[in-house]
Amino acid sequence: MTVVATSFFQDPHFIEALYIVAFTLFIVGLRGLAGPRTAPLGNRLAAVGMFIAFIATLLIQHVIKSGSDVALMAGGILVGTAIGIPAARNVRMTAMPQMVALFNGVGGGAVALIAWVEYRRRFPEGGELWSAKSQIPSLFAAIVGSVSFWGSNIAFGKLQEILPGRPIQLPGQRIINAVFALVAISSAVVLASGVHSQALFIVGILVAAAVLGNMVVLPIGGADMPVVISLLNAFTGVSAAMTGIALDNTALIVAGTLVGASGSILTNMMAVAMNRSVPAIVAGGFGGGGTAPAAGDEERGPVRSTTPDDVAIQLSYASRVVVVPGYGMAVAQAQHTVRELMDELEKRGVHVDFAIHPVAGRMPGHMNVLLAEANVPYDKLKEMDEINPEFPQTDVSLVIGANDVTNPDARENEGSPIYGMPILDVDKSSQVIVLKRSMNTGFAGIDNPLFYGENTALLFGDAKASVQAVVAEVKELG
Amino acid sequence: MDIMTDIAILVLAAWVGFEVISKVPNTLHTPLMSGTNAIHGIVLMGGLLVLSSAAGALNKLLLVIAITFGTINVVGGFLVTDRMLEMFKGKRPEPRSEEDAGK
Numbered sequence: 001m002t003v004v005a006t007s008f009f010q011d012p013h014f015i016e017a018l019y020i021v022a023f024t025l026f027i028v029g030l031r032g033l034a035g036p037r038t039a040p041l042g043n044r045l046a047a048v049g050m051f052i053a054f055i056a057t058l059l060i061q062h063v064i065k066s067g068s069d070v071a072l073m074a075g076g077i078l079v080g081t082a083i084g085i086p087a088a089r090n091v092r093m094t095a096m097p098q099m100v101a102l103f104n105g106v107g108g109g110a111v112a113l114i115a116w117v118e119y120r121r122r123f124p125e126g127g128e129l130w131s132a133k134s135q136i137p138s139l140f141a142a143i144v145g146s147v148s149f150w151g152s153n154i155a156f157g158k159l160q161e162i163l164p165g166r167p168i169q170l171p172g173q174r175i176i177n178a179v180f181a182l183v184a185i186s187s188a189v190v191l192a193s194g195v196h197s198q199a200l201f202i203v204g205i206l207v208a209a210a211v212l213g214n215m216v217v218l219p220i221g222g223a224d225m226p227v228v229i230s231l232l233n234a235f236t237g238v239s240a241a242m243t244g245i246a247l248d249n250t251a252l253i254v255a256g257t258l259v260g261a262s263g264s265i266l267t268n269m270m271a272v273a274m275n276r277s278v279p280a281i282v283a284g285g286f287g288g289g290g291t292a293p294a295a296g297d298e299e300r301g302p303v304r305s306t307t308p309d310d311v312a313i314q315l316s317y318a319s320r321v322v323v324v325p326g327y328g329m330a331v332a333q334a335q336h337t338v339r340e341l342m343d344e345l346e347k348r349g350v351h352v353d354f355a356i357h358p359v360a361g362r363m364p365g366h367m368n369v370l371l372a373e374a375n376v377p378y379d380k381l382k383e384m385d386e387i388n389p390e391f392p393q394t395d396v397s398l399v400i401g402a403n404d405v406t407n408p409d410a411r412e413n414e415g416s417p418i419y420g421m422p423i424l425d426v427d428k429s430s431q432v433i434v435l436k437r438s439m440n441t442g443f444a445g446i447d448n449p450l451f452y453g454e455n456t457a458l459l460f461g462d463a464k465a466s467v468q469a470v471v472a473e474v475k476e477l478g
Numbered sequence: 479m480d481i482m483t484d485i486a487i488l489v490l491a492a493w494v495g496f497e498v499i500s501k502v503p504n505t506l507h508t509p510l511m512s513g514t515n516a517i518h519g520i521v522l523m524g525g526l527l528v529l530s531s532a533a534g535a536l537n538k539l540l541l542v543i544a545i546t547f548g549t550i551n552v553v554g555g556f557l558v559t560d561r562m563l564e565m566f567k568g569k570r571p572e573p574r575s576e577e578d579a580g581k
Contacts, residue, residue: 023491026517030498033510040563043513047556050520057523065530073526076542080522080549087550088557096562100512103519103555106547110521113544117528117537133481230511237518241491245484247527253484254491255520261495262514266507365508369562 010061016250018056023254025049030262036378053251093370094330097363098159101152101229104236108148111239112206115142118246119191119202132192137242139188142202143209144239148232150213155229158217169219174283177215184208216282224281226363227270231278234263270359276421303439306457308466311398311433312473315341318395318431320351322387324424325367326360328401328437332463335374338400341467342376344474354380355387355397355424357405384424394429399450401435401463407448417446432456435466509562516555522548 008014026049032042057063064070084103091099115138122130157163170176187204220228237259244252271278315321323342329335342352354376360367368381382390391397399406402424409416410423426432427450434451436458450456459466499510525544532541 027494027498030495030510030514030517033506033513034498036506039506039509040560043509043516043556043559043563046513046517047560050517050552050556053520053523054526057526060527063526063530069530072538072542073529073545076525076545077549080546081553083546084550084552084554085557088554088561091558093562096508096512096558099554099558100508100515103512103551103558104515107515107518107521107551110525110544110547110551113540113547114521114524114528117532117540117544120534120537120540121528121532233511233515233518236521237514240518240521240524241488243521243524245481245488247524248479248484249523249527250479250487252520252524253487255517257488257491258495258498259514259518261492262499262510265496265499266511266514270507363508363511365506365510368506369508 009059012060015056015060018052018059019249019251019254022049022053022056022251023258025052026255026258030258053255056251057249092333093373094327094333095160096369097226097229097361097366098156100233100363101155101159101225104229104233105149105152105156108145108152108232108236108239111141111145111236111243112149112209113145114243115139115145115246116202116206120199134246134248135192137245139192139205141239141242141246142205143184143188144235144242146206146209147213147216148235148239150210151217151232151235152213152229154214154217155225155232159225163218165221165225167219167221170215173215173219177212180208180212180215184212220281224276226359227267227276227278227281229363230263230267230270231282234260234267237261237263303451304457306433306459308459308469309473309476310457311459311470312477314396314431314433315345315350315398315470316348316474316477318350320353320390320394321345321396321398322353322355322382322391322394322426322429324355324357324360324397324399324402324406324426325371326357326400326402326405327366328403328435328463330361330366330370330401332401332465334400334464334467335370335376337464337467337471339371339374339376341471341474342380344471348474352380353382353387353390355384355426356381357384357402357424358422360402360405384422388425391425391428396431396433397426397429399426399432399434400467401437403436403448404446406450407446408450409446409448413449426450427453427456430455434458435463436460437462509559512555512559512562516552516559519548519552519555522552524548 025045029042029046029049032038032045118138154163158165184205187201191201217228237256241253241256241260244256267278271281323338329338345352354371356367371381404418406424406426407418408427410418410421413419432450432453432455434456438460451458522545525541525548529541532538
């Protein structure tokens, strides 16, 4: 490359122009994600934007100074790619939420590490001047990034069932959390005000924020986890934007803020769907001790269990069937078999729809992804508000591994921890068939009176095996 | 850059984020979360920016970890989103999707 060409490509204006192209692609990409048809392209455009931002960053003067730095960068990128590609390729669709949590966590971790180095570069011996404009956002990023990293790891642990999904809480949890938040913030204030500049304080910030991240997520029940992941996603976005202000980098500011804004909206939408408020979720577990013990099951009286051939007959002679999929279907990987059942029933003139609760599975859209994978037509997937008025005209509701989202207690029992959460009114259909592995409670750990209803029958077993048996019986009927 | 310019950019970007996202149908929330998650992997650039000017083995080590983390975030995030979205592709009557997206 000639000297002239080098100076052109390294011209700050050229780099800014590349950044503008990059974040325009992020915005266009996000817009694309708004429609099912445009979403794959949208995601790819955003990825192209990221690649352009990457090239632009490398072009900035002094970013590449020596061969050894290039080797370090290449090393980090290679290792990251070697971990990221197989993780993304091999993760099962059911494990998607925790994968998002993990990817979010490492992003937050990167933010915290950069902030730490920023501190180490400026203090104590270095003596480079650290302007308030760079310092305050950096310290903010250190706190938020660290909270996001540790919180996401706990969320991953809970969803992966390494940690128990139920809320884990210490007495006086809120006070403890407040103390750690105070330690982190006051350490940051001490550093920023220049009273002290010891390494103790930055380590104090990172450690206090780490403990806070753990403490805030541990008491949150598994059912609220998607909201938490979404919230932490927004946090990471905001902390990336703060890193951008500290490092004077437009791409980071815009991309981070876009994620912070979109993540907040998404978090709120999810919380609203569960009739919960974000502060209430963050403040603590699912109704504290409101979880029903196993003994509660006996008191409810007997449940009626059924057999695959009975189910096949009920379904085949119905005119309208609504399938309510839940996490159980995802775990059993039953979506393809369910699609097969739909095809068989439609052949016999049964009208089949799918009722998708906004938080069915463990993340909004979880069921849609799975059913789309199984080639269920998009227009068969009905959202809650659309399908609820239709349940009274439904002959059979087939609940496949869903529990809490069908719990009538949410509508009727003010004492229930999930009271007020909008549910699918399956209990209003003439017949309800519930496919369940056992009488265990759902993710929220509470009992479901739907199972004891007069019009309800339960088919016990693995969702996939049960649906397969039903499909076989439907075919038998000829 | 001037701090007020940064804040102006931040405010405008936040509005764009709010406006763009409020139009996403419920069904695409998981891919959307995953996609936005990939975008904040932009912090990778932060690691690259600082690496050369940070002296000392510990600093370099911390930044290499940050770059590794950022790369996992970007590469994993976009790939996993792509995998999810592939499943939506071309499997529905075309005329409906526009109208659904408008909700």
